[in-house]
Amino acid sequence: MRPEGSSGTSGGELVVPMAWMYAEYIADELLRTGDLMPPTTLEFRAGRNALALTIFLSDGAVGGARVVARLDEWSSLTAAGRPWRRWVCSRLRRLAGDQEQGPDLEMARTAWRWLEETELLATDLEAVVPGGVDPRADEEDEPRVWTPAWELGLPLGHLAIHLF
Template sequence: MRPEGTNGTSGDELLVPMAWLYAEYIADELLRTGDLMPPTTLEFRAGRNALALTVFLSDGPVDGARLPARLDEWLSLTADGRPWHEWVCEQLNGLDAEDFEAGGHDPDLPLARAAWRWLEETELLAADLNAVGPAAADVRGGTEDEPRIWTPAWQLGLPLGHLSIHLF
């Protein structure tokens, strides 16, 4: 998605990052509709950022008529085992190159980059789903001896976003 144009003839007007704000809005609505966790948690933020990046970096506008096809596309992009991390890096690098050629005026790109940086640099303490043993067998238990590991935020946010799309 490219930045929205300005309505004036002067090039000095404020560019509003409408594509990014719209992607964040869609991600927020999907996560809130799924009602998987409170919106005040870091896990929710990770899911919103991961979904917003998916929406922002996937091609084409989102409108009511195309929403079912877009949901299928986002499900495919966020599916387990897909190279989502590499896809995001590739897409952002492509946008960086386009923005550089255009003179660096894309207001959406810094916000998308900040969300990606947060997802990569932030680690959240989560249940170790790969652990072997009795404590790991009952995922619902939530016992204190449950094995937990520090996980990059995108690795928690991505499956949360994927599940939210399914629940929509």
């Protein structure tokens, strides 16, 4: 990371986005513990970014035993039918005026841009009829649709919280 600026506000030290990095670490651990998919996949990245945003924007990451205490809050924020996308946009706008968030906020914005701009090919859950899928059929026979990464990552993150 580059120093904050030449105005001397950083004391010549590197500015490290610790709050974001810690939120991302917690999200990564939750997903790895859930063992839902290999960590090298784009789906894993989508889940990690969605969870990290949730953790970071819900008033920051917390350490130790307090992580367990926050799981219910994060689960509620990521639950199906909740206005998660609107909540993320609102929180990012609110933090934009806070000068203390500097590199952390920039990392969060980068993660959000990736989640919004990246589309992943996923099973079209609206086209799948319960009991209508032949378990012997190839994956290629499943109806698929391009989905914004956040729409796939959010339920993965939610499930990872429940599996922790």
